[in-house]
Structure formats: C-alpha cells, structure tokens
Amino acid sequence: MAVNLHIPQKSEIHPVAGVEVGTAEAGIRKADRKDLTVFRLAEGATVAGVFTTNRFRAAPVQLSERHLASGAGIRALVINTGNANAGTGEPGLLAAQQTCETLAGLLGIAPEQVLPFSTGVILEPLPVDRLTAALPAAVQGLQPGNWFDAAYGIMTTDTQPKITSRKVVLGEHTVTITGISKGAGMIRPNMATMLGFLATDAGIDAALLREVTREIADCSFNRITVDGDTSTNDSFIIMASGQAGLKVASRNDPHFTALFEALAEAALELAQKIVRDAEGATKFITVRVEEAANAEEALTVAYAVAQSPLVKTAFYASDPNLGRILCAVGYAGIADLDVSRTRLWLGDTLVASDGGRHPEYTEEDGQRVMKEAEIVVRIALGRGAHTETVYTCDFSHEYVSINADYRS
Amino acid sequence: MAVNLHIPQKSEIHPVAGVEVGTAEAGIRKADRKDLTVFRLAEGATVAGVFTTNRFRAAPVQLSERHLASGAGIRALVINTGNANAGTGEPGLLAAQQTCETLAGLLGIAPEQVLPFSTGVILEPLPVDRLTAALPAAVQGLQPGNWFDAAYGIMTTDTQPKITSRKVVLGEHTVTITGISKGAGMIRPNMATMLGFLATDAGIDAALLREVTREIADCSFNRITVDGDTSTNDSFIIMASGQAGLKVASRNDPHFTALFEALAEAALELAQKIVRDAEGATKFITVRVEEAANAEEALTVAYAVAQSPLVKTAFYASDPNLGRILCAVGYAGIADLDVSRTRLWLGDTLVASDGGRHPEYTEEDGQRVMKEAEIVVRIALGRGAHTETVYTCDFSHEYVSINADYRS
Numbered sequence: 159m160a161v162n163l164h165i166p167q168k169s170e171i172h173p174v175a176g177v178e179v180g181t182a183e184a185g186i187r188k189a190d191r192k193d194l195t196v197f198r199l200a201e202g203a204t205v206a207g208v209f210t211t212n213r214f215r216a217a218p219v220q221l222s223e224r225h226l227a228s229g230a231g232i233r234a235l236v237i238n239t240g241n242a243n244a245g246t247g248e249p250g251l252l253a254a255q256q257t258c259e260t261l262a263g264l265l266g267i268a269p270e271q272v273l274p275f276s277t278g279v280i281l282e283p284l285p286v287d288r289l290t291a292a293l294p295a296a297v298q299g300l301q302p303g304n305w306f307d308a309a310y311g312i313m314t315t316d317t318q319p320k321i322t323s324r325k326v327v328l329g330e331h332t333v334t335i336t337g338i339s340k341g342a343g344m345i346r347p348n349m350a351t352m353l354g355f356l357a358t359d360a361g362i363d364a365a366l367l368r369e370v371t372r373e374i375a376d377c378s379f380n381r382i383t384v385d386g387d388t389s390t391n392d393s394f395i396i397m398a399s400g401q402a403g404l405k406v407a408s409r410n411d412p413h414f415t416a417l418f419e420a421l422a423e424a425a426l427e428l429a430q431k432i433v434r435d436a437e438g439a440t441k442f443i444t445v446r447v448e449e450a451a452n453a454e455e456a457l458t459v460a461y462a463v464a465q466s467p468l469v470k471t472a473f474y475a476s477d478p479n480l481g482r483i484l485c486a487v488g489y490a491g492i493a494d495l496d497v498s499r500t501r502l503w504l505g506d507t508l509v510a511s512d513g514g515r516h517p518e519y520t521e522e523d524g525q526r527v528m529k530e531a532e533i534v535v536r537i538a539l540g541r542g543a544h545t546e547t548v549y550t551c552d553f554s555h556e557y558v559s560i561n562a563d564y565r566s
Numbered sequence: 567m568a569v570n571l572h573i574p575q576k577s578e579i580h581p582v583a584g585v586e587v588g589t590a591e592a593g594i595r596k597a598d599r600k601d602l603t604v605f606r607l608a609e610g611a612t613v614a615g616v617f618t619t620n621r622f623r624a625a626p627v628q629l630s631e632r633h634l635a636s637g638a639g640i641r642a643l644v645i646n647t648g649n650a651n652a653g654t655g656e657p658g659l660l661a662a663q664q665t666c667e668t669l670a671g672l673l674g675i676a677p678e679q680v681l682p683f684s685t686g687v688i689l690e691p692l693p694v695d696r697l698t699a700a701l702p703a704a705v706q707g708l709q710p711g712n713w714f715d716a717a718y719g720i721m722t723t724d725t726q727p728k729i730t731s732r733k734v735v736l737g738e739h740t741v742t743i744t745g746i747s748k749g750a751g752m753i754r755p756n757m758a759t760m761l762g763f764l765a766t767d768a769g770i771d772a773a774l775l776r777e778v779t780r781e782i783a784d785c786s787f788n789r790i791t792v793d794g795d796t797s798t799n800d801s802f803i804i805m806a807s808g809q810a811g812l813k814v815a816s817r818n819d820p821h822f823t824a825l826f827e828a829l830a831e832a833a834l835e836l837a838q839k840i841v842r843d844a845e846g847a848t849k850f851i852t853v854r855v856e857e858a859a860n861a862e863e864a865l866t867v868a869y870a871v872a873q874s875p876l877v878k879t880a881f882y883a884s885d886p887n888l889g890r891i892l893c894a895v896g897y898a899g900i901a902d903l904d905v906s907r908t909r910l911w912l913g914d915t916l917v918a919s920d921g922g923r924h925p926e927y928t929e930e931d932g933q934r935v936m937k938e939a940e941i942v943v944r945i946a947l948g949r950g951a952h953t954e955t956v957y958t959c960d961f962s963h964e965y966v967s968i969n970a971d972y973r974s
Contacts, residue, residue: 489619562879
C-alpha cells in the first residue's frame with residue numbers, strides 16, 4: 159500500500175561503471191529469499207558514509223566507520239537483511255569482522271577495504287556461518303546490471319523496492335547516478351537512514367565526498383520520519399567510481415554544483431520512497447515550517463507535527479481535526495512562541511491565524527485537502543526567515559499490525 | 567478495556583467539608599450527558615494549580631492562571647467537556663470570561679473568584695450560550711456528595727471515571743482527601759494532566775500550597791505519557807478548604823510530611839488511572855530508569871522508551887522484541903552513554919548487559935513477563951545515582967480507531 163511510489167522499469171536503471179552488484183540467498187532469517195547483497199568497487203573509487211547517532215550502534219556500523227577512517231580504500235560492501243547485528247556486544251563485532259574477512263579473501267583485498275551493513279531484528283545473534291557460506295554465490299553473481307536484485311535484496315518490511323537512476327551531462331561527460339534504499343519502520347534517521355546506497359561514476363575527491371555525503375544526508379535521509387525511532391543501523395553511503403572520466407576535486411570545480419544537485423535529488427527521491435512505503439502508510443505528508451528564527455527551531459516544530467500520533471491518525475482518517483496540529487506546534491518547545499503570529503495552511507487553505515481558526519476557513523475546505531494522497535502542511539511562525547521541510551506519513555491500523563507481528 | 571482500574575464504591579468516596587459539587591447537561595457536543603461540572607468552595611479555602619506548557623494554551627487555562635494570580639480568593643470552578651476552547655483566539659477568551667461572569671452572578675461572588683476549565687475538540691468555537699444556560703441547574707445541584715457525578719461529568723474518550731478518596735489521621739484531626747481526573751489521549755502532561763482536581767479539608771497556606779501543587783504534579787501527572795502529545799488544556803488543581811480544623815502553614819509543621827504524602831499518593835493514583843484507561847490500552851507499563859547521572863537524563867531515557875511506537879506495539883503483541891527498548895535507550899540523546907554498562911530488566915528478568923543479550927536470558931523468560939497486564943521495565947545506566955519513573959501503556963489498533971474516529 160505504498161503511496162505513489164514509482165518503481166522504474168529495469169531498462170531505466172543505468173549501471174554505474176566501476177560498480178558491480180551481486181546477491182544470494184543466505185537464509186539468515188527466512189529461506190528462499192535473496193537476503194545478501196555485495197557491491198564491488200573498481201580500484202580508485204572514493205567512498206563516504208554517515209551513520210546512526212544511536213548509542214547502541216550496530217556492530218557493522220562500528221566496523222564500517224572504522225574501515226572508512228582507516229583510509230584503506232574501500233573496494234566492497236556487504237549487506238544482509240533479517241538480522242541487525244545490533245545489541246550483540248563483542249560476539250556481534252567478531253561476526254561482522256568475520257564477514258569482512260571472508261569477503262576480502264574471496265575478492266583478494268584486505269578486510270579493512272570492506273564495509274559491512276546489517277538490518278533486521280535487534281538483540282539476536284547474527285548467524286554468521288550461514289552468511290559467509292553464501293558469500294561465494296554473491297561474488298560469483300557480481301555484474302554491473304544487478305541493481306534491481308540489490309534493491310529487493312536489502313528489503314525487510316518494505317513492500318516495494320526503492321531504486322533511482324539518472325544520467326547527467328556535465329560538460330563533455332555523461333555521468334550516471336544510481337542508488338537504492340530500504341526502510342519502512344524504525345525511521346527517524348539522525349545522520350542517515352536505515353540503509354541508503356548511492357553510486358556515481360563521477361570521480362569525487364575523498365575529503366570532498368565526506369562533506370558532500372553529510373550535506374546530502376542532511377537534506378534527504380535526515381528529513382524523514384515514520385515513527386520517530388532512530389535505528390541502530392542507519393547508514394547512508396555514496397560511492398564515486400571515477401570511471402566516467404570526470405573528476406571533481408573541489409567546490410570550485412565548474413561541475414560541482416550540478417553534480418551535487420543531481421546526487422541530492424537522487425538521495426531525496428530514495429529518502430521519500432522510504433516514507434511512501436512506510437509501514438501502513440496511506441498518505442505522504444510534507445511538513446514545511448517557515449519564518450522560523452533558526453533552522454533548529456524550524457526542525458523542532460516540523461518533527462513535533464510529523465511525529466504526533468494524534469496528527470497522524472487524523473490524516474489516516476482524512477479528518478481535518480486540525481487543532482491537533484496547532485497543539486503539536488504549541489508543545490514543540492519554543493518557549494516564547496507568539497501564537498497570534500502563527501499561521502497554518504493545509505495545502506493552499508489557510509486554516510488558522512491570530513491564535514484561532516481563520517474566519518474564512520470551512521470544514522469542507524479542510525476535508526477536500528485531507529482526502530488527497532499527498533498533503534502539504536505549512537506552518538509559518540512569524541519569527542524569522544528560516545524554512546525546513548520534513549517528510550512523513552499517516553498512522554494506520556496497519557502500522558500497529560505490522561509492528562505487533564514483525565517477529566512472528 | 568481499562569487495565570486494572572479500580573473504581574471505588576460510592577460509599578468509599580468521602581465528601582470534603584467546604585467543597586460542594588454540581589453537574590448538569592449543557593449539550594456542548596452531545597445531548598443527554600452531563601458535560602458541565604461546578605465546584606463551590608467555602609470562604610477561606612486556598613487553591614493552587616499548575617497548567618500546560620503548550621504555547622497554544624486554551625482560553626480557560628489563560629483565564630485560570632490570571633484569576634489565581636489576582637489573589638481574589640477562589641470560590642468556584644467550572645468545567646465543561648466536549649470542547650477545549652483552545653485555538654479559539656480572542657472570541658475564546660471572551661467565552662471563558664462570560665462563563666465566569668455568569669457563574670459568579672449565580673453564586674454572588676466576583677468573576678475573578680471563578681476558575682474555568684474546558685476539555686474536548688480544539689479549534690472549534692465554544693457554544694458558550696448553551697454552557698451558561700445550564701449553569702443554574704449545576705448550581706442548584708451543588709452538594710458535598712456529588713463527586714461521582716463529577717468524575718463522570720469531566721470524561722471525554724475516557725471509558726471509566728477516575729476517582730480516589732482517603733482519610734488520614736494527623737494528630738487529633740482526621741483529614742479527607744478526594745479527587746478526580748480525566749484524560750485518555752493527548753497525554754504527556756508537562757506541568758499537569760488534562761484535568762485533575764484534588765480537594766482536602768485540611769487548611770494549607772496559600773504560598774505553600776502553590777509549591778506543594780507543583781511538587782506533587784512533578785511526581786504524578788508529570789510522569790505519565792500515552793502518546794507524547796502535551797495538550798493545550800492540561801490543568802491540575804489542589805483545593806484546601808481548611809474545614810477539618812487542621813491548618814498547615816509551613817514545611818516545619820509536624821503534619822506537613824504526612825499530608826504531603828497523602829496528597830501525592832492520591833495524585834499519583836489519579837494520574838496512573840489516566841494511563842490505565844488510556845485510549846486502546848491493554849497493558850500498564852512502568853518504566854524505571856536507574857543509575858542516571860541526573861534526573862533530567864533519567865527522564866529523557868524513560869520517555870524515549872515510554873513513547874516509542876515500536877516498543878509500545880511490541881507490548882501490545884506481548885512480543886519480547888526487546889532490542890526495540892535498547893534502541894530507544896540508544897537514541898534518547900545521551901551522547902556519552904556507555905552501552906556496555908547499560909542493563910535492561912523486564913520484570914525481574916535480566917535481559918541485556920555488556921552491550922548485548924544477557925547469556926542466561928531466554929525468550930521464554932521474556933515471553934512470560936510480556937503476557938502480564940502490568941509490566942515493569944528497568945533500565946540501569948551505570949552513570950550515577952538518580953532514578954526516575956514514568957508510566958505508560960501499550961499501543962493498539964484500538965488507539966488508532968479511537969483517534970481516527972474521535973470527531974465522528
């Protein structure tokens with residue numbers, strides 16, 4: 159029941175030169191499904207990532223950060239679903255390490271050149287033997303055209319694969335950007351999403367790529383919420399193979415802006431796809447907070463609205479019970495908020511002003527907008543010039559069903 | 567489907583000397599139900615209150631604060647359900663004022679001696695004419711024994727009345743404490759609950775009562791959450807009529823501690839009753855965070871766990887998917903949390919230690935506790951000596967149904 163989630167044709171997904179993808183069935187949690195994905199990168203690729211701020215960071219997150227910091231030159235990624243390898247202590251770290259070592263042996267690279275990722279249930283031991291036993295099959299299947307399999311391979315409670323691809327002409331070069339993401343619950347990324355992988359054949363200086371990855375996360379994966387739960391495994395990775403011939407070394411490069419925007423657009427699309435396919439979602443909601451004194455308070459208000467169970471159940475019911483939105487604005491935590499200057503729009507309809515309902519607002523206007531599958535909530539605070547936007551979904555019976563039954 | 571909510575017999579509810587209660591049907595939102603409650607206090611009573619921190623404070627909240635600050639000597643309270651008179655701007659304030667004026671006229675007191683309270687839908691005009699038309703009937707019905715009617719009279723989505731009563735012997739005096747509360751959704755009080763009223767015939771110095779009311783709110787109504795939504799109308803009031811002959815003028819009074827504890831016990835019972843009757847609740851959950859460096863971080867962690875939709879749906883399903891609790895501890899915001907020192911107990915079962923699952927923990931142990939109707943979650947942070955406790959409930963299909971249908 160994803161909301162307007164576009165799944166491209168296979169022919170629309172462009173392989174990225176210098177990036178190969180392979181998948182396999184490891185039977186981590188369930189049999190007969192591809193739950194293991196491997197990326198192989200050509201020599202010379204640069205890779206950067208941002209990771210969850212959750213203090214119970216999963217073992218693979220800890221190891222990936224360590225390997226990225228080692229400067230070893232990342233040549234492979236390995237991703238399993240079905241088990242998060244989080245809340246697993248020292249044995250979890252050893253399991254992640256063993257995964258890297260086995261893959262490194264198969265590819266003839268060093269273990270530090272492998273980034274591991276896991277997603278699934280927390281607090282259960284990773285069946286690392288089943289995982290490593292399936293690595294040869296994934297490696298054998300490596301080829302540039304396998305992105306669709308990978309998009310399916312990293313799914314958990316996702317109902318749809320999330321994949322995006324585009325070509326951008328930058329001067330004499332045509333650059334390809336292709337990526338995948340997953341995640342449907344436990345979504346309020348704080349530095350990155352559950353899992354997002356973006357690859358380009360443009361070359362990007364390693365230090366620059368680290369900055370760019372963080373900036374892009376902050377305007378895409380760090381602007382979505384499903385249930386406010388920041389996961390233990392959030393990871394967002396950009397890989398730049400450099401095989402397209404174009405090399406961007408600094409922000410002064412004439413192609414920097416166009417490349418940045420194309421990457422950011424792809425990341426935002428992947429992030430929004432997570433919300434469109436969020437557990438139980440029937441509506442895609444954009445919450446835009448304007449006229450804030452600074453970015454932080456804009457985000458605080460936007461998240462208060464986007465995470466309120468009462469606001470989200472009203473959207474589910476298509477019920478313009480919009481006092482709940484004002485209530486969330488009111489408790490967001492701006493101590494000196496002047497409610498008489500706050501305005502609320504639902505779509506283009508002005509709902510509230512001067513601390514109360516706008517005189518021309520009618521229930522019918524609200525009802526009309528609430529019935530749409532995609533709704534924009536705009537809140538102007540009358541305090542400054544900062545705007546922030548957060549993406550969320552409604553809250554349905556289905557969300558409760560999915561999360562009450564997830565492990566069974 | 568309230569969880570172990572004790573409804574006393576009528577004979578167990580003791581009238582409070584100097585406090586009369588009357589109710590009436592005003593038809594604010596629905597016909598044929600008592601939706602209007604009036605309290606009349608004897609001359610010389612002291613009254614104190616704490617109110618929501620929501621910036622969209624309801625008109626009656628603004629007026630009650632003003633009247634309490636005026637020092638006029640509060641002699642009456644008036645409470646309506648069916649409409650919150652919040653997000654109603656200047657007309658809302660006028661409606662609340664008109665309510666006070668009408669009641670003051672009927673009782674022969676000044677409008678400043680009346681505290682108004684409203685609860686119900688936000689952003690809709692209060693039908694003040696229907697309210698004031700019913701005031702004479704409520705006044706006519708005033709008598710000390712009407713507490714049960716009042717407990718019913720202030721309900722909204724509550725399925726059960728919330729009422730408590732006790733007698734305490736303090737030296738030669740027997741003091742009575744009786745109170746009511748309401749609230750089932752939009753519950754994360756921040757200063758007080760939706761509505762809580764506690765009366766005693768002890769006398770308490772006005773300035774002391776203000777302090778006591780805040781302190782008691784902080785260990786009762788300010789420690790519960792249903793959905794994390796802090797309402798626009800939260801109000802908690804303590805009335806001390808002084809008719810029992812006992813007068814407590816300062817903290818040095820020999821009876822201060824016993825009286826404080828009895829009032830606090832009554833307030834905690836009323837607050838917990840709100841959680842027991844929370845929208846859709848099937849379980850009553852106590853989240854206790856121990857060994858915190860300070861009270862603030864203990865509360866931050868407790869609320870992160872108590873408000874996580876994923877934790878709450880797991881409780882609903884009786885599924886010991888306890889990694890979700892660790893995950894919430896991890897994202898609560900303690901930047902230097904050492905996860906290897908964190909321990910998690912479910913009831914008496916040690917679930918996690920050393921950053922992972924405790925070696926002796928079994929799924930069966932977790933399952934056994936999860937099936938109980940009342941569950942204690944204990945989290946030790948290994949950082950200090952502060953403990954805080956928060957009360958919450960699970961998250962069910964019924965919560966979504968109630969809040970998707972609330973206005974219809």
